[in-house]
Amino acid sequence: MQQIISFFIKNKNFLLFAVLFLISFILTLESHSYHNSKLVSSTNFFSGKIYKVSSSITDYFDLKEQNKSLLEQNSMLLEFQANSTKSRSQKMLDSTLSRNFSFTDAMVINNVYGKTNNHITIDKGHNDSLEVDMGVITSKGLVGIVNKTSGKYARIQSVLNTRSQINAQLKKSKHFGFLTWNTQNPHVVQLTEIPKLAPIAIGDTIITGGNSSIFPKGILVGSIANYTLENNDSYTVDVKLFNDMTNLSHVYVIKNKNKQEIIQLQSNNDAE
Amino acid sequence: MQNNQIFINTVRFFILMLLQVIVLNHINLLGYVNPYAYIIFILLFPFDGNKTLLILLSFLLGLCIDMFSDSGGVHAAACVLIGFLRPILLKFSFGVSYQYNAVKLNKVTFKERLLYIILMVSIHHFMLFSLEVFSLSHISLILKSTLFSGIFSTLLILCILLLFKRKEN
Numbered sequence: 513m514q515q516i517i518s519f520f521i522k523n524k525n526f527l528l529f530a531v532l533f534l535i536s537f538i539l540t541l542e543s544h545s546y547h548n549s550k551l552v553s554s555t556n557f558f559s560g561k562i563y564k565v566s567s568s569i570t571d572y573f574d575l576k577e578q579n580k581s582l583l584e585q586n587s588m589l590l591e592f593q594a595n596s597t598k599s600r601s602q603k604m605l606d607s608t609l610s611r612n613f614s615f616t617d618a619m620v621i622n623n624v625y626g627k628t629n630n631h632i633t634i635d636k637g638h639n640d641s642l643e644v645d646m647g648v649i650t651s652k653g654l655v656g657i658v659n660k661t662s663g664k665y666a667r668i669q670s671v672l673n674t675r676s677q678i679n680a681q682l683k684k685s686k687h688f689g690f691l692t693w694n695t696q697n698p699h700v701v702q703l704t705e706i707p708k709l710a711p712i713a714i715g716d717t718i719i720t721g722g723n724s725s726i727f728p729k730g731i732l733v734g735s736i737a738n739y740t741l742e743n744n745d746s747y748t749v750d751v752k753l754f755n756d757m758t759n760l761s762h763v764y765v766i767k768n769k770n771k772q773e774i775i776q777l778q779s780n781n782d783a784e
Numbered sequence: 785m786q787n788n789q790i791f792i793n794t795v796r797f798f799i800l801m802l803l804q805v806i807v808l809n810h811i812n813l814l815g816y817v818n819p820y821a822y823i824i825f826i827l828l829f830p831f832d833g834n835k836t837l838l839i840l841l842s843f844l845l846g847l848c849i850d851m852f853s854d855s856g857g858v859h860a861a862a863c864v865l866i867g868f869l870r871p872i873l874l875k876f877s878f879g880v881s882y883q884y885n886a887v888k889l890n891k892v893t894f895k896e897r898l899l900y901i902i903l904m905v906s907i908h909h910f911m912l913f914s915l916e917v918f919s920l921s922h923i924s925l926i927l928k929s930t931l932f933s934g935i936f937s938t939l940l941i942l943c944i945l946l947l948f949k950r951k952e953n
Contacts (some may be wrong), residue, residue, distance in 0.1 A: 521846055526868070529864060532839065532840075532843040533868075535860070536857030536861035537857065537915075538845065538857070539856045539857025540858050542888065543854075543856025544855060553851065554851060559805075562802070562805070564803060622852075624809065624810075626818055627816070627853075628917050628922075628925075633854075667854060673928060697815065698815060732937070741909070
């Protein structure tokens with residue numbers, strides 16, 4: 513017994529090191545699996561507060577830029593409203609179809625884009641009825657998907673994350689693939705598994721596909737910058753994002769009101 | 785440790801942590817190169833201080849950085865590793881008798897200081913990027929990040945140490 517105790521005392525530094533290293537290794541492993549990085553994250557009260565204070569200072573530096581982008585968005589919406597050919601009664605008729613998605617605005621308080629798995633923190637959480645697996649966009653295009661919420665903050669897994677797999681398609685031909693990121697450039701993401709038959713040209717627009725219940729169909733993603741044919745007869749396309757992921761401020765979180773219903777229906781199919 | 789040292793190290797812990805998460809994590813030179821200067825805390829921790837305490841504090845510091853940068857436990861792991869290896873590296877850089885000669889980092893020769901900093905930075909960064917990327921097929925990315933970030937961190941750490949050098953005469 514005494515020998516065991518003296519062994520522990522003699523090697524206490526190494527044992528402490530081993531235990532702490534194991535803990536951090538487990539935390540790392542956990543953070544590499546989607547959804548489960550729940551123990552240590554920037555959505556807690558302490559770091560959320562600090563990020564909020566620091567972003568409330570740095571926000572002043574790009575107010576001009578933000579105003580400009582909001583004005584652009586306003587003019588786009590006005591144009592859309594003016595050119596909308598449908599009369600009011602027609603709008604009422606298909607309102608059940610078009611009102612499936614609701615939008616919540618939020619401010620980015622921390623944005624990381626230099627790592628291989630990037631996250632963004634925003635200043636709204638489940639108190640503002642945000643939930644995990646909601647899509648996030650800006651007026652220009654796609655940003656990412658919410659993957660953790662706390663009371664006042666939420667964390668977004670951005671498209672610049674090697675674990676992201678967002679459904680997207682070509683605007684002109686409906687062939688769809690998955691958006692991934694090869695960590696090389698924060699302005700360019702990769703669209704994989706586009707079939708060889710698809711007509712691809714540089715400059716074509718990529719939009720989100722309606723196949724997932726997260727994003728509505730037709731959210732802008734980017735334009736084709738380059739493409740290569742892979743061995744398995746599918747294209748991997750370099751997509752230049754319309755969004756500047758290195759400079760985000762206002763974002764919109766999309767809530768799909770029918771999501772539960774869709775998921776339920778799909779899981780029913782599996783069971784049969 | 786004396787009260788004075790406890791105070792200085794506590795202040796250093798928090799200032800370096802805030803500096804790292806608010807400023808240095810957002811530099812992104814060339815798109816992905818960030819310096820990790822918060823390990824100055826581990827570098828400067830009193831050489832005759834309690835080793836167990838250093839390992840614990842290194843873990844805490846790393847965990848705080850992880851919390852802010854949403855990276856799981858990669859910083860914690862890298863910090864615990866250099867906290868644990870520090871006595872060996874000290875012996876390697878300053879000779880076996882560093883404990884008895886009351887060595888201070890700003891009193892040793894520049895060559896010894898540089899060796900110590902480079903060793904600590906490269907071990908920390910290598911561990912950090914290996915865990916962050918977490919795939920053997922991206923070994924070139926790990927090495928590239930370690931090299932570039934390592935150079936950046938080493939230069940920054942040398943500058944910070946030079947700026948806050950205490951005049952003791």
